[in-house]
Structure formats: structure tokens, C-alpha cells
Amino acid sequence: MEPAIVFRAPTSRVYAVATWVVAAVVLGAFVANGGPNEVLAYGALPVLLAVLGWTAFWRPHVRVERAGVRVVNVLSTTWAPWAAVTGTRTRWGLELLTHSGTVGAWGLPARSAIGRWVRTTRDEPVVTSLRRLDSDVAGGGEPGTAAELIEEHRTGHLQAGSTGVDRRLDMLPAGLLLVVTGLAMVTLLL
Structure with missing residues (x-):
């Protein structure tokens, strides 16, 4: 990867x-x-x-890669290239809006009231540019931060590319x- x-x-x-x-x-x-x-x-x-x-807890995560977004949920993994992502929502957690429908991210739920209070007292991780990545970098657990990064990159990649979203059941879990x-x-x- x-x-x-x-x-x-x-x-x-x-x-x-x-x-x-x-x-x-x-x-x-x-x-x-x-x-x-x-x-x-x-x-x-x-x-x-x-x-x-x-x-349910260890496996789910969202990977923002140079070519698109990979959402690993409890039983499935969804790959959405940048051309397929039409937007994001964060009301109940991170949701990717694509040409093929909505993809929810189990690994980035919305914050509870206590979580929002704790977040104000905690530093947010610095999210680096995708172009300068040499290895995986932790982006934190804030759906809004992930949505901002996805929105920033999707707007620059609307011109060409596959708009198909690849959803597959993961056989191991x-x-x-x-x-x-x-x-x-x-x-x-x-």
C-alpha cells in the first residue's frame, strides 16, 4: 500500500x-x-x-492516499478514487459522498459531548501534505480534520479518472x- x-x-x-x-x-x-x-x-x-x-474497534480506519480514500469498516473495505468523491459530511461521523452513493466510516464516529470537551484541551495532530509522505502518518481521530483533507484533495482531482467506487467484503473478519x-x-x- x-x-x-x-x-x-x-x-x-x-x-x-x-x-x-x-x-x-x-x-x-x-x-x-x-x-x-x-x-x-x-x-x-x-x-x-x-x-x-x-x-469492531481495532480494524476500522480511514486512509487518505495520494490516489483516493480507503475506508476500512467492520466487514468491508471501500476504495474511492478522488474523481469518485463528490463531498463529505460529518454530522454522525465521517461520510464520503460519491457518485455511487454514501460511504460511512465506522472508524471515525462523531464526538460525544465529553469527547468534544476533551478535544478542546488536546492538541490536534499536524496533517502533512499527501505529496510529501514517505510512510503512514497518524491523522488523529477527528472526522472534521479528515473531511477537510478529503475536500482539499478532491477539488483538485475532478477532471479525469475513474469514478467507480470499489466495495468489497473482507473475507478474514x-x-x-x-x-x-x-x-x-x-x-x-x-
Whole structure:
């Protein structure tokens, strides 16, 4: 992948690690309480929690690249070249408006009242130019900052290029969730 400015919610990684810690504690309790038999009987439930933490909180982000915007959501990834992006909205989080419809970004939700208060006391990251990137740079977790950067670049690239948006289901998170949810259902039914 080419270098990009990567945006993600600041608390998402904290939530992911918290779900993993809870899952590890529950798994440890199963080992301490009933040994391998209890882990085999109920282990799918904390594993499901860990997979949910990864797919819902660790994975989602928005990559603003030289050629366009890549939105990685819970189960899918959307690639929108600059010519396809017609605008942005930030009322409920970052949304890309494209010729093919709206693309919501799970990784950049709107701020809560507490988040807005904290933001006023925190420095905003400096967002560099896309042309000077050598590697990935953290862009922060503010949907407005991401929207400004996208608006700045989309207006300069309206002339030519593909206007098609590539949306695809990501098999790894979808498959993991499907398998682990199935195992958890079997655990609950038995």
C-alpha cells in the first residue's frame, strides 16, 4: 500500500484492548475453574468477544492516499478514487459522498459531548501534505480534520479518472465472525 494519512477514533484501540483483556480474564477463569474441559465447553464465548473487539474497534480506519480514500469498516473495505468523491459530511461521523452513493466510516464516529470537551484541551495532530509522505502518518481521530483533507484533495482531482467506487467484503473478519459465532451458538445450545 502506498503511504497515507490514517485516521481512526482515539478510543477505538482502548476499547479493543479492553475487550481482549476481558476475554483473556474469562478464558483464564475457565482454565482455573474447570481446566481444559471448561475451556472446550465455553471457550468460544470469550474468543467471540476478542474477535468482535478486533473487527469492531481495532480494524476500522480511514486512509487518505495520494490516489483516493480507503475506508476500512467492520466487514468491508471501500476504495474511492478522488474523481469518485463528490463531498463529505460529518454530522454522525465521517461520510464520503460519491457518485455511487454514501460511504460511512465506522472508524471515525462523531464526538460525544465529553469527547468534544476533551478535544478542546488536546492538541490536534499536524496533517502533512499527501505529496510529501514517505510512510503512514497518524491523522488523529477527528472526522472534521479528515473531511477537510478529503475536500482539499478532491477539488483538485475532478477532471479525469475513474469514478467507480470499489466495495468489497473482507473475507478474514467476516469468516472469523461467522465461525466463532457459530461455535458460540453451539456452546450455548449444548
